[in-house]
Structure formats: C-alpha cells, structure tokens
Amino acid sequence: MTFKTEADSGVADRDEWSYAPTVGVGPLRFSMTVDEVVEAAQVLGQTKFSDCAPHHKVFSPTWKIEVHCHGAAPCLPAVTAYVSQAVGLFCIAADAVNGPQVKYDGVPLVGRDLPELESDMIAYAEAMDVFYRYTPEGYAGPDDRGVVLRGQVVGQDLRSRPLFMVTRDSANTEWDSMPSEEYHHGQ
Numbered sequence: 329m330t331f332k333t334e335a336d337s338g339v340a341d342r343d344e345w346s347y348a349p350t351v352g353v354g355p356l357r358f359s360m361t362v363d364e365v366v367e368a369a370q371v372l373g374q375t376k377f378s379d380c381a382p383h384h385k386v387f388s389p390t391w392k393i394e395v396h397c398h399g400a401a402p403c404l405p406a407v408t409a410y411v412s413q414a415v416g417l418f419c420i421a422a423d424a425v426n427g428p429q430v431k432y433d434g435v436p437l438v439g440r441d442l443p444e445l446e447s448d449m450i451a452y453a454e455a456m457d458v459f460y461r462y463t464p465e466g467y468a469g470p471d472d473r474g475v476v477l478r479g480q481v482v483g484q485d486l487r488s489r490p491l492f493m494v495t496r497d498s499a500n501t502e503w504d505s506m507p508s509e510e511y512h513h514g515q
Contacts, residue, residue: 342429342438343372345422349474352420353430353492356409359416365393365409373397373406380410380507387497388414392509397426410507418496419507424480424487432470440488442467442479464503476502478510 345354352358355368362377369375373396380390390412394405406426410419422430424439431437433456435448446468453460459471469477469490480489491502491510499505 342427345428345430347430347432347475347492349472350494352417353422354407354428356407356417356420358418358494360411361416362391362393362411365411365417369393369395369407369409376405380509387499388412390496390507392507408509410509412496414497415494418494418505419510420492421478421510422490422492424482424489427489430490430492432472432475435470437469437475437477437488437490439482442477442486442488445469445477445488473502476506 347353350358355371356365360368366375366377376394376396378392380392390410393409393411395407395409396403397406403426404423406423406428408421408423409417411417422428422438427438429436429438433452435452437445449460449468449470452458453471460468461471462468463477465479467477467479467488469475474493476491476493478489478491479486491506493502493505495502496505
C-alpha cells in the first residue's frame with residue numbers, strides 16, 4: 329500500500345498531532361471548557377476568543393477559539409476550536425495551510441489536495457479491508473464518525489481541512505453538529 333509522503337504532498341513542515349476518536353486531537357480534549365482550551369492552546373500560540381452567532385436555536389451558546397502559531401506572520405489560525413456551553417469542546421478544525429498534520433492510520437489528512445486524498449483513502453480502505461465515506465459535499469475520508477473532511481480554498485486549489493468532532497447538544501451526527509462558521513470554507 330503506497331500513499332504520498334508528507335514531502336510529496338507539500339505538508340512536511342508542520343507540527344504533528346495525534347488523533348484519538350472521542351478523546352481529542354493533540355493537546356485538546358473533547359469536553360474541555362473554554363478556559364481549559366485556552367490554557368492548552370497557549371503552548372502553541374496566541375488565542376483569540378469570540379462568540380459564535382446563534383444560527384441554530386437547538387444548540388446552547390457556542391464559542392470559537394482561534395489559535396495562531398507563535399512567531400508567525402499574521403495569518404489564518406492554525407487551529408480553530410469550538411466549545412459549546414452544554415458539552416464543552418466538540419469540534420477542532422485544522423487549517424489547510426497553517427494547521428498541524430494529523431494522520432489517520434498513517435494517511436495525512438491536513439492540507440492535502442482533495443482528489444489526491446480521496447485516492448489515498450480508497451487505497452487505504454481496499455488494503456485494510458475497511459470502509460471509507462463521503463461527506464454530503466462529496467469529499468472522501470475515513471469511515472470514522474469523529475472526522476469530517478472539508479475543503480478550504482488555498483489560492484487556486486482546494487485543500488483538505490479536517491474537522492475532528494463529537495456530537496453536540498441534541499445533534500444526531502457530527503455533520504449536524506458542525507459549527508455554521510465552518511460552512512464557508514471550500515465555497
């Protein structure tokens with residue numbers, strides 16, 4: 329089974345974070361409070377905290393915490409964390425350009441060309457005799473309820489911006505739980 333290496337994919341100069349389903353990504357753990365997320369994220373860089381607009385009345389108040397890397401020129405946040413009043417940290421988005429690399433069983437998920445990632449996910453599924461799934465937008469990714477692959481426009485390209493999630497409040501799926509702020513990526 330052969331996948332493109334990180335150097336081949338142009339994503340070799342990133343921090344690497346681990347992913348554990350229903351547990352968290354890197355130093356961030358699902359169900360953390362806003363203060364706990366800010367404290368954990370400060371080792372990575374500066375944080376910016378804001379309220380999310382209440383687009384869905386069914387969900388409790390939600391906050392967005394953007395993490396910018398230390399010493400980096402002003403740019404998009406490397407990681408965006410979403411914290412619900414009801415369930416705590418429920419969504420961690422890794423930026424396609426500045427975010428840490430997170431692998432799913434050896435397959436890099438962050439900052440990849442989406443058709444290339446789709447090919448790798450299909451090859452992985454065939455080699456491991458497991459399934460992969462498509463998002464409602466048509467992006468192929470791991471058959472893991474905790475990973476929602478999104479696209480992020482980078483110049484003329486569409487790159488992978490994975491969301492690592494657990495369901496929030498009364499949602500049925502991670503897709504239903506996705507923060508409305510994440511819908512604009514890939515448009």
